[in-house]
Every structure is written in C-alpha cells, then in structure tokens.
Amino acid sequence: MSEHKVTMTSSRPYLVRAFNDWILDNHCTPHIVVDASVQGVQVPADHVANGQIVLNISPSAVKALIVGDDALEFSARFGGVPMQVYIPLQAVMAIYARENGEGMVFGSEPGSPDPNGGRKPEESGRDNKGEGERPSGRPSLKVVK
Numbered sequence: 001m002s003e004h005k006v007t008m009t010s011s012r013p014y015l016v017r018a019f020n021d022w023i024l025d026n027h028c029t030p031h032i033v034v035d036a037s038v039q040g041v042q043v044p045a046d047h048v049a050n051g052q053i054v055l056n057i058s059p060s061a062v063k064a065l066i067v068g069d070d071a072l073e074f075s076a077r078f079g080g081v082p083m084q085v086y087i088p089l090q091a092v093m094a095i096y097a098r099e100n101g102e103g104m105v106f107g108s109e110p111g112s113p114d115p116n117g118g119r120k121p122e123e124s125g126r127d128n129k130g131e132g133e134r135p136s137g138r139p140s141l142k143v144v145k
Contacts, residue, residue: 009069012089012106017067019095019104020057028097029058032072038091040071044078052093055085 016032023030032055034041036048043053055076057065062074062085072087096103 010089012092013067013069015104015106016072016089016092016095020067023095023097023103024058026097028099028102029056031056031096031098032087032092033094033096034087035091035093038088040086040088041091042084042086044081044083047078056098 020030034043034053034055035051036043036045036053037051043055047053056062057072057074059065062076065074066072067089069089071089072092073085075082075084077083092106094103094105
C-alpha cells in the first residue's frame, strides 16, 4: 500500500460559512475579526485598530454577502458611505456571535496568520457598522474542536 499524501484545500471557507449559518440560525449577530495587513484586504482603513478590524456580517448590516472558496465579500455602509469590502479568507482570524462570544478562532492551517497577530485578544479593534451602539463587554471566543 503506497503512502500518497493527498493535499487538501483550506477548510476555512467551509467553517466560515457553517459558523455564519449556525450563528444566524440561533438568532445571533455574526462578527468576523480580520487581519487588515493581509495583502488584498479591502476594508475601511479608518476603522482598523491594531492591524485588525471587527465586522458585523449579519444580513441587516451587509448586502450581497458571498463567502467563496478564496474570499469573503459584501457591500456595506461605513459612516453612511457605501463600500465594497473584499477579504481574502486567510485574513479571517475568527468568527463569533456578538451576543455570547461563541465561535471559532482560525490560524491552525499551514500558511494561516497567527489568530492574535502577536497581540492579546482584548487588544483587537471593534467596528459595529450598521448599528448605533457598541456592544457592552468584550467577546469571549472559544475554540471549538
């Protein structure tokens, strides 16, 4: 029997789609943490803090959300200004529910960025576009195995 190594595609697009659906099915608000320094990321620079941006990707906050195999894209308004957002999936560091912090932190796949970018989770920036108020408290991400 030969030991031929099969190269698998990234699981990240599948997991982002699944967690987004799961969060929405549980009547919560999906947020993603994005490493804004990854090449190809197109997000509003004014909302980037510590090299990261947190985006609300709920249907009430974005239009035409597409989670493809290579990138996540949608259109949204930031401070009333419409923008097309493009995020290569390797830049998605985490997805979680705003209400309870349930979700997943990424970074275990070869070539993936460090999920905290060398920073503590509480240092990440927050952006709550599409909503008037900021959520209270900090999200508490849990690793789901």
